[in-house]
Amino acid sequence: MESRDRKKRIKRRLYHALLWIISLVFFSPILWMLICSFKTKDEILTIPPKWIFTPTLQNYIGLFHRINFTRELINSTFMSLSAVLIAVLVSFLAAYSFSRFKPKGTDLIMFILLSMRMVPAAAVVVPIYLLYAATGWKGTYSGMILFYAMFSIPFSVWILKGFIDGVSPRFDETAIVNGGSRMHIIFKVVLPQVRPGLIAAFIFNIIFVWNEFLFNYIIGGKRTITVPVGLAQGFTVGGGIQWEFVATLTAFYSLPLIIFIFFFQKYLLVGMTFGTVRGEV
Amino acid sequence: MGSIVEFHGVTKRYGKTEILKELDLKIPENDFTVVYGLPSSGKSVLLRVLMGLEFPDEGDILLRGQDVRKRPPNERNLGYIPQDFALFPQKTIFENIAYPLRLMRRPDGEIRGIVQRAAEMLSIDDLLGKLPTQLSGGQKQRVAIARGIVKETDIYVFDDPLAGLDFKLREKLFDDLKMLRERLSSTFIYTTSDPLETLSLATTVAVLHEGRVQEIGFPEELYMNPSMLSTMEILGFPIANTISGTLVTRDGEVWCETGLFSFQVEQTESGEMDEGNGQVVVGLRAESLTPVENEGESLLKAEVFLREDLGAEEIVTLDFQGRVAWTMVQTDVDRTAYDLGDIIGVKIESGALFVFDARSGRRIGKGKGTLHV
Numbered sequence A: 001m002e003s004r005d006r007k008k009r010i011k012r013r014l015y016h017a018l019l020w021i022i023s024l025v026f027f028s029p030i031l032w033m034l035i036c037s038f039k040t041k042d043e044i045l046t047i048p049p050k051w052i053f054t055p056t057l058q059n060y061i062g063l064f065h066r067i068n069f070t071r072e073l074i075n076s077t078f079m080s081l082s083a084v085l086i087a088v089l090v091s092f093l094a095a096y097s098f099s100r101f102k103p104k105g106t107d108l109i110m111f112i113l114l115s116m117r118m119v120p121a122a123a124v125v126v127p128i129y130l131l132y133a134a135t136g137w138k139g140t141y142s143g144m145i146l147f148y149a150m151f152s153i154p155f156s157v158w159i160l161k162g163f164i165d166g167v168s169p170r171f172d173e174t175a176i177v178n179g180g181s182r183m184h185i186i187f188k189v190v191l192p193q194v195r196p197g198l199i200a201a202f203i204f205n206i207i208f209v210w211n212e213f214l215f216n217y218i219i220g221g222k223r224t225i226t227v228p229v230g231l232a233q234g235f236t237v238g239g240g241i242q243w244e245f246v247a248t249l250t251a252f253y254s255l256p257l258i259i260f261i262f263f264f265q266k267y268l269l270v271g272m273t274f275g276t277v278r279g280e281v
Numbered sequence B: 001m002g003s004i005v006e007f008h009g010v011t012k013r014y015g016k017t018e019i020l021k022e023l024d025l026k027i028p029e030n031d032f033t034v035v036y037g038l039p040s041s042g043k044s045v046l047l048r049v050l051m052g053l054e055f056p057d058e059g060d061i062l063l064r065g066q067d068v069r070k071r072p073p074n075e076r077n078l079g080y081i082p083q084d085f086a087l088f089p090q091k092t093i094f095e096n097i098a099y100p101l102r103l104m105r106r107p108d109g110e111i112r113g114i115v116q117r118a119a120e121m122l123s124i125d126d127l128l129g130k131l132p133t134q135l136s137g138g139q140k141q142r143v144a145i146a147r148g149i150v151k152e153t154d155i156y157v158f159d160d161p162l163a164g165l166d167f168k169l170r171e172k173l174f175d176d177l178k179m180l181r182e183r184l185s186s187t188f189i190y191t192t193s194d195p196l197e198t199l200s201l202a203t204t205v206a207v208l209h210e211g212r213v214q215e216i217g218f219p220e221e222l223y224m225n226p227s228m229l230s231t232m233e234i235l236g237f238p239i240a241n242t243i244s245g246t247l248v249t250r251d252g253e254v255w256c257e258t259g260l261f262s263f264q265v266e267q268t269e270s271g272e273m274d275e276g277n278g279q280v281v282v283g284l285r286a287e288s289l290t291p292v293e294n295e296g297e298s299l300l301k302a303e304v305f306l307r308e309d310l311g312a313e314e315i316v317t318l319d320f321q322g323r324v325a326w327t328m329v330q331t332d333v334d335r336t337a338y339d340l341g342d343i344i345g346v347k348i349e350s351g352a353l354f355v356f357d358a359r360s361g362r363r364i365g366k367g368k369g370t371l372h373v
Helices: A002-036 A041-045 A058-065 A069-101 A106-115 A121-135 A141-165 A169-177 A182-211 A214-219 A227-233 A243-264 A266-272 B043-051 B093-103 B108-121 B137-149 B167-184 B195-201 B219-224 B229-234
Strands: B003-014 B017-028 B032-036 B058-063 B079-081 B155-159 B187-192 B204-209 B212-217 B241-250 B253-258 B262-267 B279-284 B289-292 B300-309 B313-320 B323-330 B343-348 B354-357 B363-372
Touching: A002 A243, A041 A243, A058 A069, A058 A243, A069 A106, A069 A141, A069 A182, A069 A227, A069 A243, A106 A141, A121 A141, A121 A214, A141 A182, A141 A214, A141 A266, A169 A182, A169 B043, A169 B079, A182 A243, A182 A266, A214 A227, A227 A243, A243 A266, B003 B043, B003 B187, B017 B032, B017 B043, B017 B058, B017 B187, B017 B204, B017 B212, B032 B043, B032 B167, B032 B195, B043 B058, B043 B155, B043 B187, B079 B137, B093 B108, B093 B137, B108 B137, B137 B155, B137 B167, B167 B187, B167 B195, B187 B195, B195 B219, B204 B219, B204 B229, B212 B219, B212 B229, B229 B279, B229 B354, B241 B323, B253 B279, B253 B363, B289 B323, B313 B343
Parallel strands: B032 B187, B032 B204, B079 B155, B155 B187
Antiparallel strands: B003 B017, B003 B058, B204 B212, B241 B253, B241 B279, B253 B262, B262 B363, B279 B354, B289 B343, B300 B313, B300 B343, B313 B323, B354 B363
16 A cells, blocks of 8 residues: 555656756746857857856846847837737727627628738738738838738637626626716726736737737838847858847847746636636636 | 616527526516526526616616616616625725726725725625635635725626635625625615525515516515516526326316326416317426325325435435425424335425416416316
8 A cells, every 4th residue: 555655756746856857848938048149159159068157247238238229129019019009999899889789790701800810921921011012101100000900800809708608798788778878888888807817818919919020120120120030130240140139139139028927927828729718817 | 665676578598598588577666676597598688788788789777767878887886795705805805895996087086985984884894905716715705895885876786796606605794795785775786596595685586487587576585486487597596396197178167187197277367268279288386296195094105215315304206206396394303204205195285386388388277176196
């Protein structure tokens, strides 16, 4: 009896050890990135790697002395926040309509909406470039924000429709019978009940827009440059890769997102299941 | 007593399906009217049309004597208690109950008084500070009812509010609801698909079947003396037994022959017989089918097929040579319960047999005299 218990315990310990090892393997690039951001260029390139070194903040100071960095950071922040906020608002209203009024062909429209995200980005980049070049939106803030919002809407509609479907139409009716307007129903009755869905939609899209490179590179301009594009442009200097710059910039740029997701991670599951697994949120 | 709500030939379609078919209904003032019907018989649609959540395709609706066909819901001044509570999860019980008053922008002090009174009436005044998630199903329903009545109007609409609650809770709420109606002295319009709920709550029952009100009247009257086959079939528990039969004339008297027995028919005054056809359906309530101990006086023989114990009563399914019927028996301590496969004698009073026209479903007569096997 006792030996079986012990065997079980050891087995569980082994499983846990294995899980830890796998997690660390996956975490190692991030760790490498973090460590390197505090090393000098020479220390980064030493073989075998130097584990004990005097950390330096020189890289971070250098980062802010780059001509474009502040602008890139402001662009990234401003464009991703505004695009995602627009997307979530539009999606919420669209999802409400789909859920309550069920226009003809709702399922088909929902499918088409999502299929936009099934197409690889590279496949649509040329037509979108032509469209933006023709309309003169290329390189404008409004053009970029609208593009990112457009790209964020399908997924948000899916998440939010799942949530709004879960809010009984009896709420709407109770409001209507007592004299509540449609705006009252949407923003005062339904919205407070789908807050987790709004957060989930927000997180999913902010991850995408924050890290987006391709479209900013192609349809953006000098003015609208974001950090990922800035990273690509400052990657090499004189034929050599600037490892300390890459490490520092990525470490710094990932930080807000990592912190944000750490606090809202329970909403990730909600997003990935389109609001069908709501659990505790 | 005048009627406060009137439906005149109201038709409501969803796509091509007619949910309400030229429905006529008059709901008496200051009364507890239960609209009873099987699930998906159109009860909810009837209420939705009444409240103005949907507009009828045809027909008129008079509310307090005025045509409200195209009036929006907020102009109808109705209290509404929805089926699935619909309590705001993020609001306290107090705010949930106060919701209709907040929408009407009533002053705070006034709201406090009204909410307090409503909560006391439903004995939930100790829950006002809590959130809906902290409440049990029965308490939630009380909150939903309290929210429905704070409007202090003269008509309250209950859309199957006790569905999903367990039996004990429902029985408790029956009395409270009846008392509440007395205290508010207003009109209650209530839908349900539960026959016991209907018979215990209603002062007036409207039986809704296939989009039409089949019959309206006092509950005992509809139960004891149904004039439509559908009323007899659906209003009651267990559901009434039916057997098809044919009308024949013997020595100038009308007889009804079923495969199992025949009896003389006493025609209802208004009940016209369809002579060309003569096909009828005979209805018999489970409790009118009595198993008898004494073999001598029994007329029919049946095999015990299934037993369903309800505690004080038992529903016994009997097999009459391939035809199945239910009976309700009291389970006494000293009496031996039947065993499956037992052959027992069964007595039927011919007066308990209702004869309906097979095509129209209208009652054309009742049994009389002795039953011939």
